Amino acid sequence: PALLRASSPELARRLRGLALVRGGFVSEREAAELLREVEPGLGRGRYQSDHWDRAITGYRETERGLQGGAGRELLLRVTPAFPPRRPPRPSAHVLDLLPEGHVGPHVDSVKFCGCTIAGVSLLSPSVLRLRSLWDPQDWLELLLEPGSLYVLRGAARYKFTHEILPDEESFFGGLRVPRGRRVALIFRNDPPGENP
Numbered sequence: 001p002a003l004l005r006a007s008s009p010e011l012a013r014r015l016r017g018l019a020l021v022r023g024g025f026v027s028e029r030e031a032a033e034l035l036r037e038v039e040p041g042l043g044r045g046r047y048q049s050d051h052w053d054r055a056i057t058g059y060r061e062t063e064r065g066l067q068g069g070a071g072r073e074l075l076l077r078v079t080p081a082f083p084p085r086r087p088p089r090p091s092a093h094v095l096d097l098l099p100e101g102h103v104g105p106h107v108d109s110v111k112f113c114g115c116t117i118a119g120v121s122l123l124s125p126s127v128l129r130l131r132s133l134w135d136p137q138d139w140l141e142l143l144l145e146p147g148s149l150y151v152l153r154g155a156a157r158y159k160f161t162h163e164i165l166p167d168e169e170s171f172f173g174g175l176r177v178p179r180g181r182r183v184a185l186i187f188r189n190d191p192p193g194e195n196p
């Protein structure tokens with residue numbers, strides 16, 4: 001519960017089970033192995049800005065990265081967060097954010113992404129903020145420590161934007177969360193109507 005803050009107890013209740021975070025989902029040893037596996041796919045240098053789908057700066061990304069043993073293992077361990085008939089795609093979206101990079105508020109495209117998003121954060125802590133599309137006063141913040149897992153589903157995925165706060169705004173309540181380089185492995189399922 002200390003990893004989650006909400007604009008009101010009502011909102012926390014409304015999103016219970018739909019937006020969640022679990023610290024210590026991967027050990028430091030697994031994290032090192034995962035980084036070793038995904039790093040080659042990210043290429044060298046060449047961080048970019050802006051993306052057609054979401055406001056994002058200071059990042060590199062790739063969609064292939066589960067060749068190795070730790071990646072496959074992680075996929076198996078996040079699969080229970082997905083509906084049995086809508087499992088995660090067999091590849092992870094690997095997002096490498098510079099300390100000065102951020103992900104602006106957006107909703108993942110319903111064309112390319114199904115009902116559930118699960119993200120594992122490595123290296124640097126960060127704050128993931130959700131904000132209601134209906135009422136911007138309604139927000140939820142998740143403290144993403146290295147090795148943590150977060151899951152967004154249902155209303156938290158469709159009715160709220162999500163963003164990774166830039167360093168200068170990176171606070172969790174009174175707690176300053178200094179941003180370093182952060183690598184996230186993000187698992188998604190297909191939208192309904194595809195590969196039924």
Ligand code: OGA
Nearest residue numbers: 095103108119162164184
């Ligand atoms: C995204 C996104 C969040 C994260 O790439 O669409 O929301 O955990 N990323 O990096």
Ligand code: MN
Nearest residue numbers: 106107108162
């Ligand atoms: Mn997203």
